[in-house]
Amino acid sequence: MLDDTLKAQLSAYLERVTQPFEIVASLNDSETSRDTLELLQTIVGLRSDKITLKTDGQDARRPSFSLQRTGSDTQLRFAGLPLGHEFTSLVLALLWTGGHPPKVEQEVIDQIKSLEGDYAFEVYMSLTCHNCPDVVQAFSLMAILNPKVRTTVIEGGAFQDEVNAREIMAVPMVYLNGQVFGSGRMTVEEIVGKLDTGAAAKEAVKLSNKEPYDILIIGGGPAGAAAAVYAARKGIRTGLAAERFGGQVNDTLAIENYISVLETDGPKFAMGLEAHARTYDVDIMNLQRAEQIIPAAQPGGLIEVKLANGGSLKGKTVILSTGARWRNVNVPGEQEYKNKGVAYCPHCDGPLFKGKRTAVIGGGNSGIEAAIDLAGIVAHVTVIEFADQLKADAVLVRKLNSLPNVTVHTNAQTSEITGAEGKVNGLRYKDRATGEEHLVPLEGVFVQIGLVPNTEWLKGTLELSRHGEIVVDARGATSVSGVFAAGDATTVPFKQIVIAAGDGAKAALAAFDHLIRSAG
The missing domain is CATH 3.50.50.60 (FAD/NAD(P)-binding domain)
Known part of the structure; x- marks a missing residue:
């Protein structure tokens, strides 16, 4: 699972662990569970004097594992396998649980520790999302510092049924006590400021x-x-x-x-x-x-x-x-279905549309790069470009044209993003040459049409x-x-x-x- 170089780096990091803690895993017979167990056994093997592993966890989400400092009520759990962009989040969580101080201002640490209430956070992420690690790390730190905060980090790909049931179409997505708390990139300072209502004044x-x-x-x-x-x-x-x-x-x-x-x-x-x-x-x-x-x-x-x-x-x-x-396309349905099929970051949210039909609005470099990335994940990509030809660099256009699951419509004006039951189900566009209207059935729309100051x-x-x-x-x-x-x-x-x-x-x-x- 981890190559020798990564193991050596991880071993060096784990030397900073000063307080004992245990990892309690809840597993089943799935391949992801086997991979999770292998990863956890590797971690413990590198620092067995301070970290112990139990495999008798009773959490309903499997595979999952919690980090519990000895003599503490900390409640941090990872559901799924935190690799990819989230491997760093796991390493930091191990270090913080083991007593290594976080690189956060003391004022913020004091704010976290002073939070009163009962906070049960569920943080949904994907392993390819570059905005997710900051959010995962923020909520992980809060759970480690304050026993009133319980955090579960959930890898959406491992719990697709749960993601579909909650109609999560953008990550990171955070729930607090079962209700949506926020989505997108958030820093620990922003999160604490939102919870500590007197902080702004x-x-x-x-x-x-x-x-x-x-x-x-x-x-x-x-x-x-x-x-x-x-x-x-x-x-x-x-x-x-x-x-x-x-x-x-x-x-x-x-x-x-x-x-x-x-x-x-x-x-x-x-x-x-x-x-x-x-x-x-x-x-x-x-x-x-x-x-x-x-x-x-x-x-x-x-x-x-x-x-x-x-x-x-x-x-x-x-x-x-x-x-x-990012500039909005400003058509009916865009705001209504934002984060319910309308997205702006293909790298973050693309994996949530695996096997589904999507569209990219915009034929510049960002739009064509998005379409190329999505084509490797989704069932089909439709590119909608207002001008009579794609504006992206020639090398990107050649790559796009080589992909079998991409359709390009130029001279096309997006007129509406349609939906039903709270999520996107199609995109309407007008052929600017003929005036004819077309409807493209799909589940996701990525807007990539430039910037507004x-x-x-x-x-x-x-x-x-x-x-x-x-x-x-x-x-x-x-x-x-x-x-x-x-x-x-x-x-x-x-x-x-x-x-x-x-x-x-x-x-x-x-x-x-x-x-x-x-x-x-």
Whole structure:
């Protein structure tokens, strides 16, 4: 199951286990159970002085296993085989259960431990989902730190009947006490903030009391991170407030065109962005959504940014790097069936449509890459492209055309996503050449039609293009003095990670130049 190299790495990690605990497995005669037992026996064999294995578990989900620290009431269970992207989650759970401290701020740890109530979480994930590990690890940590939190991590592929019964069509999907708690990527800070209702008000006061920054950056994607590094290196007071550090990079699977990095994935790249920014004296304020910017009342005055939690931050200059999000197709049925057959991340949710019929709306690179990936999992893929030809790179189009279970419709306008009994059952499109309407029966629709800038909150404050992008000059300056912008939220052509990072650095240098000239 694990090769010698992986066993050696795991053995080194397990040396950090300092407190004894036991693994209690509930098994049956399935192949997955046999694989689970083999994995657990390997783990115990590498650290038998601290970890013991019992196979007499009575849990209804089989295979499953719990991690139980000796003398503790911790309640963490994995149902299915946590390999693929989730192997790291299992390793961390083993280390945390065995007493190794998590790399989480002490303030968050204290919040978790102080949660009152009865929390039974069920976290559904897939082994190919790159957004799932953060969610799995967050709820695992909560169960280990607080006995009032019970977490069961469920691999959807091993419990397909359960997934179908609950009509789960997107992962990660989280239930709390039998009711939907949330879906999609969530950090432990977000989860705790949602449970601790008084946390937002306390955080707002804390943020409002911060001293003004020389450069205040709003947004933590590649542009914001680069701006933070370049600003902090100047030795000036730098703050960065982000709704989600890493931004849309977190939702990107393969990154193969960032110069000098041959290949990486989005979550790993996002972690690198944050780690680099934290090596400098940058005040990072994550999970903060900006709602209003108030320009300085006079030249050289402070610019204020109001936050969704009621707090506010001030800066002598501000760099806006709020990025973009997936564009909606805006047809009947899209919102109604979101996460019920309508999805936006083929890497995360594709395995849930195994053997089913799906469609991809969009014929650009992201759409064709999605169709190629899905074709290896689902029964059939229909590609719907508005233009009269696919816009993806030729190499991708050739690959797509070689696949036997893909149909392409160009010059086609999606008009409706249909459904019944709460889930998708088809897609309607119009042939733009003939005007004829067509209905494609299917179970899943993946929307891949580009980006929309996160700038609605800036309307009426500074100049935006007709597409909602922040208008910037060659130095990243906006129409408001002291306010700069960078990345996918701006009018810069070609929305690429490497371009966003470069523009973030440029905006920081321009803001620093503005500070010098203003002081003079």
